[in-house]
Amino acid sequence: MVIILVTLFAFLIPVAFVLWREWKKGKEKDAREGVSERKREPVSVSSVVRAAVVLLVLLAPVYFASDTPYAHYGPEDSLLKVAFKQSGQRVEDCDERGLVMQEGERYRGELRDARQVQMDIARLAKCSRERHPIMIEVYIDGEKALDESYAPTGLKKDMASYIYHELGLRPGERKIKALMYNSGSREKPAYTLEETVEVAPGDVKVIWFSDKSRNLALD
Secondary structure, eight states: OHHHHHHHHHHHHHHHHHHHHHHHHHHHHHHHHHHHOOOOOOHHHHHHHHHHHOOOOOOOOHHHHHHHHHHHHHHHHTEEEEEEEEEEBSSSSSOHHHHHHHHHHHHHHHHHHHHHHOOHHHHHHHHHOOOOOOEEEEEEEEEEEEEEEEEESSSOSSOOOOEEEEEEEEEEEEEEEEEESSOOOOOOOOOOEEEEEOOOTOOOEEEETTTTTTTEEOO
């Protein structure tokens, strides 16, 4: 309801501003032409009541429609969420630390011999920071339920990928298997998960990445 009211006011404010500007232009035009100010007529009570009734008639459907409960899943439906963030491997292998140490040794050697040297920062700038997308496969009772690729974030595609997906689950004993790839290839998964769980009606299971165990986890 709050969002609807904000949207309504966001629409009414520009309209009111336009009407006020047109009214101001009319006043300025009358002043230039020497037209005397018209006598203001009092607003009748019936006009105010009619305007209020029209406004209520327009807002009533919006109010009641916004309060109507809606759920994509029923109260007895079970759900499997895949939710975590993870960084893929770099597209190009680049040992930045090694380059810095190598350039530092060269800098110190030339500084000792020639007393004048500049560090070659351009070598470090050529080191690409782009990462591979994270690819996820999820199987429920042997059937593939999810096969998605999640691109890395950041202007240079060098930050983590954010994974979120919802899958419906039937109550009962379910065998869940998840594979994650982070090298741009599906030859061998970087992390795997395979568990058999008992799913009750209305349960919500979550596949996430545990930093402690350094693997996919299911809760």
